[in-house]
Amino acid sequence: MGEIDPSFIQSTEHRPKLASTEAEGIPLIDLSPLHNSPPDSTAMENLVAEIGNACKDWGFFQVINHGVSVNYRQAIESVSREFFKQSIEEKSKVKRDELNPMGYYDGEHTKNVRDWKEVFDFVMQVPTLIPASHEDGDEEVIMLLTQWPQYPPKFREACEEYTRETEKLSHKLLELISLSLGLPANRFSGFFKDQTSFTRLNYYPRCPIPDLALGVGRHKDAGALTVLAQDDVGGLEVKRKDGEWVRVKPTPDAYIVNVGDLIQVWSNDKYESVEHRVMVNSERERFSIPFFFNPAHYTMVEPVAELVVNEQNPAKYRAFNWGKFVSARALSNFKKLDVENLQVYHFKTSG
Ligand SMILES: O=C(O)CCC(=O)C(=O)O
Numbered sequence: 001m002g003e004i005d006p007s008f009i010q011s012t013e014h015r016p017k018l019a020s021t022e023a024e025g026i027p028l029i030d031l032s033p034l035h036n037s038p039p040d041s042t043a044m045e046n047l048v049a050e051i052g053n054a055c056k057d058w059g060f061f062q063v064i065n066h067g068v069s070v071n072y073r074q075a076i077e078s079v080s081r082e083f084f085k086q087s088i089e090e091k092s093k094v095k096r097d098e099l100n101p102m103g104y105y106d107g108e109h110t111k112n113v114r115d116w117k118e119v120f121d122f123v124m125q126v127p128t129l130i131p132a133s134h135e136d137g138d139e140e141v142i143m144l145l146t147q148w149p150q151y152p153p154k155f156r157e158a159c160e161e162y163t164r165e166t167e168k169l170s171h172k173l174l175e176l177i178s179l180s181l182g183l184p185a186n187r188f189s190g191f192f193k194d195q196t197s198f199t200r201l202n203y204y205p206r207c208p209i210p211d212l213a214l215g216v217g218r219h220k221d222a223g224a225l226t227v228l229a230q231d232d233v234g235g236l237e238v239k240r241k242d243g244e245w246v247r248v249k250p251t252p253d254a255y256i257v258n259v260g261d262l263i264q265v266w267s268n269d270k271y272e273s274v275e276h277r278v279m280v281n282s283e284r285e286r287f288s289i290p291f292f293f294n295p296a297h298y299t300m301v302e303p304v305a306e307l308v309v310n311e312q313n314p315a316k317y318r319a320f321n322w323g324k325f326v327s328a329r330a331l332s333n334f335k336k337l338d339v340e341n342l343q344v345y346h347f348k349t350s351g
């Protein structure tokens, strides 16, 4: 195995199958009814139903005709490639640490196994506030600051323009999801005023041991929604409800959308946050760009009252604080911990 660091090696049961299923992929949804003028109410109703079914059956879907110009996407992909092409020393000038979690990083772990990837994380909202610690009772907050690199030129501009457009789309997607739950379109919108959303540039270098390592180990996204752009290489796998890992086929200019843990809790388990992971390969490097759409740090998350009206359907979770939840989870990104990191099921009520 040569020089490979053993911290990358997945345990036998979590190793990828190199020839995995790509058939019967996740639903592909056409968002053009959003842009119809005048609005076509039948087309909108069908769209909402399609979104609801995709959230229920898969927790994942792809969208096309989403209204975000491909130019923004090409621009950010291009600066991302330029940035990651640099030496580790150059990139480390904007390296993140435990005090400032935004920036470049190449040592992320998922479930205690190191991911075969490098990332650059940034926020747009000024200020983006998060709790200083995960300890209950500690009210101190810190401000996340993006460390913008000097090179390539236009890096910041491309990142910000792309994120602005993707954020608008995320609001629309959340409105559609809200409607699909029988709730008003803006039922969740208020939680995002002081959002803690961030964008990540993912770079998965070629890997000499693609059968033993993963770009990102199996995990669920902690926030509300993730809206992801991937290049044409492929590698994202989603755990289907029957337990089979299914590859997401790259579709030009589509976004991949997935329900995170918070929609699972808000919807009282009607929609579930689904496990996914990323395979790497020995031939082609891969780039992807998730936008993690997350509410204000002080948001108390619990099943929405409208969905837990009767004894047949009691609240399955007790309320928890989003900022504290995500700070506790982030601890495990930096170092190996002896225990599993915090998950929403830790807030399950017994009923
Ligand atoms: O690169 C991908 O396709 C997905 C990455 C991912 O799941 C994540 O960063 O949470």
Ligand SMILES: [Fe+2]
Pocket (backbone or CB within 6 Å): 219, 220, 221, 226, 276
């Ligand atoms: Fe993810």
